Amino acid sequence: MSKVGLLFPGQGSQYIGMGKSLYEQYAVARETFEEANEVLEFNLSSLCFEGAMDELTMTFNAQPAILTASVAAFRVLLQELRLTPTFAAGHSLGEFSALTCTGAIKFEDALRIVRKRGLLMQDAVVSNEGAMLAIIGLSDLEVEAVCEEVSTGYGSMVVVANYNSHDQIVVSGHTAAVDIVKEKLSAKGVKTIALKVSAPFHTPLMYSAFAGLRDELESCSYGKFAYPVISNVTATPYSDSNYIVSNLTTQLFKPVQWHNSIQYMLNQGVHSFIEVGPKKVLKNLLTGYSKVHQSVSFEHPFEIGAIREAGIESHPDGMGLISKCIAVAVSTQNRNWDNEHYETGVVIPYNKLVDLRDQLIQSNTEPTIDQLQFALDMLRSILETKLTTKELQRERFNQILTNTCTHELFPLFEVS
Known part of the structure; x- marks a missing residue:
């Protein structure tokens, strides 16, 4: 099975129409854009699909727009394919997308952070300077x-x-x-x-944005990583979510070590890459790396076929089911704002899922049927607590069982 690296694009990849084809074909993509509209309190979907390019390119618009388009693509990718990423990396802004998709940052928090980040970066210099x-x-x-x-x-x-x-x-x-x-x-x-x-990113000219971004980042809580994310600053994986604030603030005025980040993943045996989000900037940057076996991009429905043909999908197994449960737990929108209920019904079951996966990896053992049933039960608790509709719950569980070829193990599994 090929080790896979997910790559998330940064600012400059925006264009009018990005994300629209996924929005029109996949419910999970529509939900992602609608959640962004709600959190940001303006119609980001309209700006992405039919807005003015000058407006979309403004830093405080481009950053949440690219984040949303990338997260929507990621959620579709997990829904349609059997993927277990080895690493993820995001270029500048894309690091926020990578951290969101691995579960370290909640999507709603990431939206607010990058919107604020864009405003701070835009205000750090005079227009056109x-x-x-x-x-x-x-x-x-x-x-x-x-x-x-x-x-x-x-x-x-x-x-x-x-x-x-x-x-x-x-x-x-x-x-x-x-x-x-x-x-x-x-x-x-x-x-x-x-x-x-619209601003000179990754230079000392961004110093004035440092304190504001740090305050915004420190106001959020962070979760566990479903798989490692490479830091732009160090070109090595985050060892702990405690480094998120310092890495993302330092990233403002330090150069992006993208070449070294790719080289790190290659040295760890990653030779297949998927760029997740608008355009193909990062895919094109892989040209010339002799160890890259294949690279594909995903931002349109028709590209699913190309990824399947590339043979990047993971083999169906029990670990795939647990990984899918974790991914669905992260990507499904929350509609329950009772903090105590959320802690017991979402946070604790999610941590149990991650702990189960980590224990199996550390012991190098395949999960038992009981452990797989436990994973499904934990996800059921999470979806019910998030007030996910029964119809959407059935859709999610059917996708998990189908994509991991485990339907026959749970022929009687139903959403009550």
Whole structure:
């Protein structure tokens, strides 16, 4: 079975119409966008599907929009395929999507955080005073040297923002300084691409957003990881959810170590990747990595077939059922705001599910029928507590049993 890495795109991947095809075909995608509309208190769906590009590109809109489109795609992916990710990584904003999809951050919290993050980042610089530029074909040292040459002080700063791949680096800073870098490199025949962003991300110019983002992050609680997420700052997996606040605040003004993140996963035996969300930016960045066996993207219904043909699906087994129960527990919308009831009916059963999975992994044993029944019972408690409709509960359980080929083990299983 191939080890699979999930990749979540960052800002700049937005476009009008993103997420619409999934929204129209899958109930779980519609629920995701509707939940975002409710949490953000404006019609994000309309902005994504038919809004103005200038409005969508604004940082405080683009960030929750891309997060929502990515989470919707992830939920469809888990519903339709048998997948057990080995790692996940997200590029800049995409790290929030990765953390949400692994269960470390609740979707509603992530929406509020990235909306606030976008506002803080937008306010950190005067309009049109910041820009980002992708540079193709130069080494790290060559790009760093150009940035050092052009930067004359805090009023004219340009630094490396993203180490994207072996031949693509992104610089960020004051617009005038970025323009000078572009002119110098263009004169030498170096290819550059201006990014569709509205602020100089991952630079010291973001320092003023630090405290506000930290406060927003500290106001939330965080859960366990269903599978490891690679940090943009360290290019290694989070060892604990306690590092979420520090990593995501530091990420504001530190470069994204994307090349090293991909290399880490390759070194751990991940050779198949799925980009989950709008466009194919991250899939395209994988070109040139000799150890990448296959890479696919998922943002449209027709791409399900291509993923199946690539043979990336996990083999059906009991562990797959437990993983699906955890994924459905995370992805199903909550409509119960009784905190005490939520703790006993959702949090405790979810933790028991995660503990069961971890114990089986540590002991390297397959789950028994009783343990699988226990997992289904824990999920039933979670869905009932979240006030999920009986119809949707039946749909979710049918998907789990079908996608893990375990129907025959539980022929009498029903939602009461």
